[in-house]
Amino acid sequence: MKKESILNNNPICKTRIxxxxxxxxxxxxxxxxxxxxxxxxxxxxxxxxxxREVEGIGTxxxxxxxxxxxxxxxxxxxxxxxxxxxxxxxxxEFGKTLGSIIDEIAKWGIAYKNALYKRSE
Amino acid sequence: MKKESILNNNPICKTRIxxxxxxxxxxxxxxxxxxxxxxxxxxxxxxxxxxREVEGIGTxxxxxxxxxxxxxxxxxxxxxxxxxxxxxxxxxEFGKTLGSIIDEIAKWGIAYKNALYKRSE
DNA sequence: CAGGATCCTTTACGATACTG
DNA sequence: CAGTATCGTAAAGGATCCTG
Numbered sequence: 167m168k169k170e171s172i173l174n175n176n177p178i179c180k181t182r183i184x185x186x187x188x189x190x191x192x193x194x195x196x197x198x199x200x201x202x203x204x205x206x207x208x209x210x211x212x213x214x215x216x217x218r219e220v221e222g223i224g225t226x227x228x229x230x231x232x233x234x235x236x237x238x239x240x241x242x243x244x245x246x247x248x249x250x251x252x253x254x255x256x257x258x259e260f261g262k263t264l265g266s267i268i269d270e271i272a273k274w275g276i277a278y279k280n281a282l283y284k285r286s287e
Numbered sequence: 288m289k290k291e292s293i294l295n296n297n298p299i300c301k302t303r304i305x306x307x308x309x310x311x312x313x314x315x316x317x318x319x320x321x322x323x324x325x326x327x328x329x330x331x332x333x334x335x336x337x338x339r340e341v342e343g344i345g346t347x348x349x350x351x352x353x354x355x356x357x358x359x360x361x362x363x364x365x366x367x368x369x370x371x372x373x374x375x376x377x378x379x380e381f382g383k384t385l386g387s388i389i390d391e392i393a394k395w396g397i398a399y400k401n402a403l404y405k406r407s408e
Numbered sequence: 409c410a411g412g413a414t415c416c417t418t419t420a421c422g423a424t425a426c427t428g
Numbered sequence: 429c430a431g432t433a434t435c436g437t438a439a440a441g442g443a444t445c446c447t448g
Binding site for chain 1: 292293294295300302303304305306307308309310311313315317320321324325328329336339340342381384385387388389391392393394395396397398399400402
């Protein structure tokens with residue numbers, strides 16, 4: 167009897183695992199959750215705002231990540247007709263559906279700190 | 288008046304955003320969610336099982352990711368005293384607390400597929 | 409202000425081969 | 429079986445300069 171994949175032969179498991187893969191592909195990279203979490207809190211933010219809020223990111227990465235997120239319709243980019251152009255980024259309704267994931271991630275991060283703290287005392 | 292960070296000056300926002308950062312640092316990389324999602328479904332799995340279940344991963348990455356996860360106490364590695372050694376990996380109780388995040392990610396991935404489908408018809 | 413172009417360094421990742 | 433070692437590519441990340 168040959169050894170075969172157990173989980174990936176179960177349709178329910180396969181669907182679940184491949185859904186995880188799909189989601190993470192869209193949200194891949196170091197910054198996506200961070201940017202989305204910021205935009206979820208911040209309503210409309212400009213490029214420079216994000217550069218300040220998303221600690222550690224540089225213009226190149228920010229620009230690239232924003233393009234990725236826009237392509238996937240998670241955020242909306244609006245160019246305002248001002249003297250030196252103004253660009254606003256905001257999360258879309260679709261993007262807001264990620265809210266529950268991001269909430270869970272934030273909650274867990276806080277719980278993790280507490281767990282670390284308990285362990286060290 | 289100098290422009291300053293809005294969100295990161297708000298303690299509540301700052302806590303949240305830095306919690307997101309913390310979580311994602313622990314779960315960084317292409318494979319962590321995938322591996323954890325598999326171990327959540329699969330109880331005890333051996334190295335070769337994981338290599339089969341986590342489609343696309345190679346031995347080097349699997350080995351490295353498993354070490355990362357073990358270091359963060361999210362999974363447990365058990366060496367069994369057999370002829371050619373057997374090693375079992377399983378998720379820890381602490382690791383199971385990531386379940387809600389992973390559930391949300393899986394749910395969203397399925398919903399995303401549906402959204403794509405609707406948009407294209 | 410909002411970014412693109414360029415250059416350079418550092419990780420991340422992948423394929424294959426090898427060992428206890 | 430459960431990995432480690434080695435090599436090579438690709439992507440991430442940082443710094444600086446530049447433009448509409």
